[in-house]
Amino acid sequence: MQFETMSEFITMDGHGLYVWLSYGIGVSIIVGNLVLPLFKRKELMKSLARRLRRENNTQ
Amino acid sequence: MAELCTNSAESSMRKLFSAVLKRDLLLSFRRKSDLVNPLIFFVMVATLFPLGVSPEPNFLAEVAPGVVWVAALLATLLSLDGIFRSDYEDGTLEQVILSPQPLMVVCLAKVIAHWMTTGLPLALMSPLLGVMLFLPATAMLGMVMSLLIGTLVLSLVGAIGAGLTVGLKRGGVLISLLVLPLYIPVLIFGSGAVQAAVAGLPLEGYLALLGAMLALGMVLAPFAISASVRISVSG
């Protein structure tokens, strides 16, 4: 552990803003890349299921 | 048929190349606006800089290499859409694809014709812009030379984008999106050559680099252009 206290860890010798900002952006892009496809899958499944029902009804 | 078969493949290629080249040149000379519009655009863009930034001679002389090159690049970009568009719309492009002749030769001939009607006049007219932007007289030759080689690379690379977007209704903006990033090396070395000419440094290195890009483009671009045209027409 390079830091003695929590506040030291957060301020990072004055570079806290930059470090935390970039980690925030990085993590949100990573999470976004995992969550978005999952949402899209849900939507896709729903619309395809609807479509399948429609086709079964018309036949 | 008999005399066609006895002809060697090479001379038939040459005949095809010159026929396509001749036709495209003829077409641009019949429609003068194709020929003149990029040139007017070239001059207008270069005029915007003194008006928009500063008419101060020292400043202008400093930015002149970049301005001339950016203007030439944009002028080429504007004219790209026309390489295949009209042929696509009137159905001659599909006839080219259906001919037993190699599409690559036809594409290369069309690109050369495009360069001869845009890049070549741009390069020849650039000293006028150089004077307007207070570029030292010693740099003129370097500028013309770099533009002569560079605009041909621009036409080759741009034709790939033109081929990819020719089947789309609104290909104009998309072309710039596809092609501009690929133009950056040419811009860097082209304007670098002019800057070197301004500073009185030797030019050969820059021209050799541009020439290397041209050689690479001449070898590889026809493949990509013919592939992209085929894809667009088959859709």
Add this chain to the structure above:
Amino acid sequence: MAGSSWLPRWFFQLASPRWCYDITGKLLPGFFVAAILLVVAGVVWALAFAPPDYQQGNSFRIMYLHVPSAILAQSCYMLMAVAGAVGLIWKIKVADMVAYACAPIGASIAVMALATGAIWGKPTWGSWWVWDARLTSMLILLFLYMGVMALYAAMDNESMAAKAASVLSLVGLVNIPIIKYSVEWWNTLHQPATFTLTEKPAMPIEMWLPLLVMVIGFYCFFSVSLMLRLRNEIIRRERRSGWVRELIASK
């Protein structure tokens, strides 16, 4: 597929969307766990345990995001172009789908590399943006990604869009070394002797070990994201085949 018998069998098995869907389904959990573990461990290590840089202090910790994302953005482009070429040459649909799935991931990773680079630049150079060679070529890489994505978006016909985008990404792949070289050269000409972000003489081991963890973690994360998108794409394009209908009906 006559004339390509020299290719191993799994290559063509992979070409079957169904087989590909099944195998990615089996691989996903493992990669997911690995990605989470490695990235979390890497982030904690990088933030709390890695020693600060003697010149840049704690802002140096941004490197643990910037460098892996820059590497990943480039590999992703390469994968996109190679997958596109495979799709173009052997007419393998799955390869086209891989290429299609690569584009948005690669673009977002390139954005990440640019954003972290810019933020890192502020304490290091004193400004948010510097025309540094690495950042500039990353920006151009982002433009290349955007061109590919715009081309996909502009074409309605899927197989045509896939072919066109493959040609474009291959052209871009040939261009990337030229762009990199020219930008580096241009940068040294215009900005002599500024110190660059990452080129350090011999990083100590406790500094680059977390970096290694992060790089591997990023690759795992990329595989997970790619597989998720690929599976969506397989389902969407194969929606009329029997097995997808069964799959949907069983849900």
Add this chain to the structure above:
Amino acid sequence: MLEPLLRVIDLYCERDERILFEGLAFDLSCGELMQIEGSNGSGKTTLLRILSGLSGDYEGEVFWRGKPVAKVKDDFFSSLLYFGHQPGVKGMLTPVENLQWYSAIHPALLVERINCALEVVGLKGYEDVPCHSLSAGQNRRVSLARLYMNTAKLWILDEPFTAIDKKGVAAKERLLADHVASGGSVILTTHHDLTSCGAVTKVNLDQLMGT
């Protein structure tokens, strides 16, 4: 001839989520005239584009003289003359220049027959008028003049008779009949009834339409 000129096996094609045809199969032998029929949107043009090799977006096999078309592209293209929706005529060029260019890109088109062909299609005297000042029908006739100057074996014609008057149609039918009689083959779509061409094989796409 033992082998048919063109053989189509199990052709399947869909566009925009709609199956245009599936399991389409036919043979075209030398000296045969085939008319593709079907209502609007039944995929006539698409079929012609597939047969001519313009579109590769299909499943199934097309054989040219017993070999897959993709393998014998050169031979196939040099024996093919395709007449598409657009006339393929440059407005800025004169009829003669248009045809000269065609003969440059297609070795089966004989350049020395240009004048003769233009005379037959009734464009004598228009040789040096730019095509954009000709009428639509005249433009189509410029393109049709290619039929009179070629040695290609297979003609694929998409609506060759639109915008052409009665007299012209009769002449075209005669031309098709001559071509067939001399051992050539024709695949065409048209709304006209072909009366004077002899035997016509008909392929109806409506019956083949999928569900």
